[in-house]
Amino acid sequence: MAKLRTVAVLAGAALLTRRALRRRIQASPLWPMPALENPTSGRPRSRALRLLVTAHETVAEGVVQLRLEGRDLPRWEPGAHLDLVLPSGVVRQYSLCGDPADTSAYTVATRLVEGGRGGSREVHEQVAEGMELEVRGPRNRFPLVAARSYVFIAGGIGITPILPMLRALGDGVEWRLLYCGRSRESMPFLEEVEKLGGDRVTVVTGRPDLDALDVPGEAAVYCCGPEGLMAAVEERYPQVHLERFTPHAAPGAAFEVELRRSGRTLTVGADSTVLAAVRTELPDTAYSCEQGFCGTCQQRVLEGEVEHRDELLTDAERGDSMLICVSRARSERLVLDM
Template structure:
């Protein structure tokens, strides 16, 4: 192990591999952001590969640094490998390598806690990856002992060229105007500008959009196509996402996106007329027309499509909307089946289209065509596929009861009453950023108490189903009473929904 030749080879091999894999991770990140690789596999798999590449590059960089210390010929002191500009050997190129290491570590750490960070901070850290690639290129050119070798120059040329070309593609894709759904020349109904410009990509930002398409897709269901008023592409979103519409009648309503996530020229929603209380759906069906502008919040996603070898989709009625987007997002080679239930075939949006496009993969069960009810437990028990379901509360209850928790993914349109039989205790809420202490009595929601105390918290449905009021928990134990996602997932990312949820601890510290 003390053979200097061994450590020399380890040092150079780990350095070159770390450089190549780090560049591959950056290129893969560009691929994800531009979505030019859609169809290779589903989004979760693509993101996992991106993270694995970044993690591997970080590990190889650590091996490279350790080998520099253990190499008896070099025997570099540890402090010279950790503190920039103090190295005796070519201090500036070495310093650039150290900076690149810290950037790579920061990117990897923020990836692991992505859901706990503000999106703008996460994006800013990840943009530093471009700086790391440049720094490593200079480091390798002036600090490496193989810089003059033909093989090294070939590797450097390929890596640098690929990075430059990828950046050019990224810039072109970012500036490209949508072509699939051009906004028609209709006079705008208002002069409200886009409100999302100050913070693009923020899932709570408000974007001004125009209705560019409207047509029925089933009895009582209309599909609306929305495009940005400013003509820019829609922010990237993933299957399972939903938006919140702020309607001129003074209400907000949530609708799942049912279009292809790869098409950034527009987004589609399907709206079921809800009688007799459906004020929002009545407006969208009877009043809203082509050219009308609406404020759109999102997209947000609490029903993401995760990587799996096989999928069983179960949709009930209008619950087909997020499922349709998931099917669109999957590559043709992915194994999946859809069971689509409805009261009558005429009321089942996209049923004919799905049957024609996908054949035997789609099974439509209309109540007016068969009296026998679907045996949900038998359907799920016959497969080991991951189950994704959206529909009525009764259907989802059956799905949850029949599916192992690790394979069960559901989205509810109506919140479950989880507070029944639950003892509501008073709690003191502390906002970390403002230092406000709010004593919340048992009969009052945490959200209401915060708002009365002047602490702003975004909200929409107020029933624990839309996820708009998602808040990070820094200390204390939340009592989850919402229906947004599984409790274990909320605890894993450290969030809760104060519109309905409470706490089992006497104090709750929130990131507000």
């Protein structure tokens, strides 16, 4: 890898267009990052919007891209995602992969997951041009941070949050991309990525050799793709920035949950969730994504220590609430205001 220039990128602070972001990156050898709030992350959560599906097209083998049009849409930054409320009512999260400066439309893409929970199949088979969909967001928990250089690792559909980052960085910043997939035909946006990066892009079909990857110590590492790929990257580079749309499973012990207003006490097994246990007693309890992203199942915690596993709540919210679909107890007992 060529000698890397010192660069810093402001991401997650001001609402910058792609051109403005590139101009600022190239203008200074070091750009301090001010401590400003990221407008597309955490709370307050963006209002729901009704957008029109104006394009539903296949962009790779098993991958469909949606264009969702509206007016004066909230701007977003590379790494941001949308919550889509699908026709069945389920909520799924998809990375924005279009142009952040385009306030007339959002673009997302999804791969058909055989044997999944049905969201991707619904997008592929039931969503159509001319249909209106509710969207929430955008939110960004995968922002482009200040770094001297960048190494990106994408597996298949995992290219979607990374592609806007590459466009924003352009030619003035040192970056490299390892893009892997089952076959070239299954890799979305491959032609654009290769034109954009030239010899900075390494394309691998099959299993990548991560040990051969040249990662300078000062580089920011970004990875999105199948869980196996992300786990392998995280093992080698603990500082990696990851984008997950499925809960990161971890072992847990059984514990008790008291539902204070209902006067009931439940046992949550090591292989179960608080949501599953609660719904055996309170079947009308609201939920949607079951992955810790949408916030539908948020509940107030009156007593006990929570092991937060969600990707949504702010530190302040975690002080007295939890998402019961994924989070668990650190203590032997939790008391919920239910």
